[in-house]
Amino acid sequence: MEFRHLGSSGLVVSEISYGNWITHGSQVEEDAAIACVHAALDEGITTFDTADVYAQGRAEEVLGRALKGRRRDGVEILSKVYWPVGEGRNDRGLSRKHIVRGVEESLRRLGTDYLDLYQAHRFDYETPLEETLRAFDDLVRQGKVLYVGVSEWRADQIERALKIADELGLDRIVSNQPQYNMLWRVIESEVVPVCERAGLGQIVFSPIAQGVLTGKYRPGQAPPEGSRATDAAGGRFLNNRGLLDDALLERVQRLVPLAEEAGLSLAQLAVAWVLQNDNVSSAIIGASRPEQVRDNVGAAGRRLDADLLRRIDEVLGDSVQRDPELTVSPPKRP
Helix, strand or coil: CCEEECCCCCCEEECEEEECCCCECCCECHHHHHHHHHHHHHCCCCEEECCCCHHHHHHHHHHHHHHCCCCHHHCEEEEEECCCCCCCCCCCCCCHHHHHHHHHHHHHHHCCCCEEEEEECCCCCCCCHHHHHHHHHHHHHHCCEEEEEEECCCHHHHHHHHHHHHHHCCCCEEEEECECECCECCCCCCHHHHHHHHCCEEEEECCCHHHHHHCCCCCCCCCCCCCHHHCHHHHHHHHHCCCCCHHHHHHHHCCHHHHHHCCCCHHHHHHHHHHCCCCEEEEEECCCCHHHHHHHHCCCCCCCCHHHHHHHHHHHHHHCECCHHHCCCCCCCC
């Protein structure tokens, strides 16, 4: 395993991290989920990402049990707050009330007394940004959170947060967690330049595009039994993003020989590809089986030459999404 600083902060994270969105507490039985976490630890992964909304808190609980007994200082635990976790009017968003209650519940579920990184899971148009940043700053001063970051924020939103924090002397955000992969590059034109100037690192999710960049989904064929595309939530996400389109899947199949030339599986090529971006501090992988973890970790430390990167771009062509306007947060409620 290789390690990188989280942006310009002092926090060091494994360049491949393990996340449990969709799988833990819902799609995967707990024994299998815990086996995946232990495989990640065995492979040198120290950074684990979750969120309160994943399986409505169950994912945090599973991760907490999987890490129980491990040396707390030897791992980095990341969680997030924003989406509804409960039926109350204040059980959502980035208000002080929701943030303070949210972190307490996350700590309880994870069985720890602090989070290494606490992230705003989306931008909240209904709460003053100053209120959100002051609440985060209080958590840092209390020692419940060591660093704060955001997830799926646009460049202008990140700039506003940094400006307010600097003006008020509040703790600055150190990271952004966006979706990023060969097919989804919407952060490259605006978010990455802003973060490079400000010293923020990217912790990217979906580096293998929810399994599409493993090559297991083939044009003209039904999805493999038990794959994410056969799960209601996973299938809806893949279809909404057009990731199961036959023309796209045909292009993905044309990446297989390129991966083989590089001595990599297609999944390893996809993970290695995101790690070529110097602004990426860590790529989050997920898994339903330990062997998937072990395969993905084979991307650690791999450098892809310029010719290979050019050939990947030629194969994917105009199937790549680049529009920064595709990064969105829910609008204000009516």
